[in-house]
Each structure stands twice: as structure tokens, then as C-alpha cells.
Amino acid sequence: MKQQALIDGLKSILTTLKTELGADACALYDKKGLLFGIGHRSNAALLSKVTQLIISIDNLFENNGVGCLDYVLIASQRAGIAVGRVPSTPTTYLCLILPNSDALGLASLGLNAARSEVTSLLSKLVEKRSEGGCAAPQ
Secondary structure, three states: OHHHHHHHHHHHHHHHHHHHHOOOOEEEEEOOOOEEEEOOOOOHHHHHHHHHHHHHHHHHHHHOOOOEEEEEEEEOOOEEEEEEEOOOOOOOEEEEEEEOOOOOEEEEEOOOOOOHHHHHHHHHHHHHOOOOOOOOOO
16 A cells, blocks of 8 residues: 555654664755755764655655655654645645654645644745745656
8 A cells, every 4th residue: 555655664764863863853955955954963974864864755755656745854853744745736735744753643635733843834834835846747
């Protein structure tokens, strides 16, 4: 099942984030790889690893027919969010909440955030979205 494959892949990425980067790591990128902001431990090794994680998540989305990511935030202490757009419905956003535990919450389509501490962040991300959005399939 594609949804289960997506969840399993995200669990694997979250585990990698926790074990290889340690706590207090977060980064915000856009689809083109531009860095908008990074949290604690902002060094070259961290940037490199987070970039790899961003690419992995983006590939998971595309390989499972979910869409693509425009912006993504990964945080290892509280929650991480991936915000993307499903190409067939440009005004719809996909929100994924990745809590720092084995339980991974998959939010429904739309701005349906289950954690109050990330709601305002989601609003800011949506406001910052580029007009380019997702690239057309090749």
C-alpha cells in the first residue's frame, strides 16, 4: 500500500534524524533547496545531512504519488512538518506531523495540524510559498 510505504519511509527518515543528528536539529528548505532558516547546531555536517533528508522525503512523496514538497521543516524535539501541494489540486496542502516518538501521526489533507505549537508556523509557511510550486512531471 502506497500510504504505508510513505509512512514507513518517513519513520525511517525520522529515526535517522534522531540517531545521526541528535536533538535540537531543524531546518527549513524550499523545493529548490534554498535554506530559509536552521535551528541549533548549524554547521556544515548538519546542513549536509538535513539536505539528504529533505531529498529523501521529497523522493518518498513523488514515488508514492502524493505530490511534492515546496517547504519542509524537520525538528527532532517536538514535531516536524512537511508542507506540500498535490499538483492536481493546487490549493490543497499536505501536512505531515512527525512527533519525536515511534508513533507517527499522518494529518489529513489541508491545514489540519494536530499540535498547537506548529499551527502558526504552518500559516507562515503557506504565506511564504513560492508561486512556482511543484514542478511539472517530466
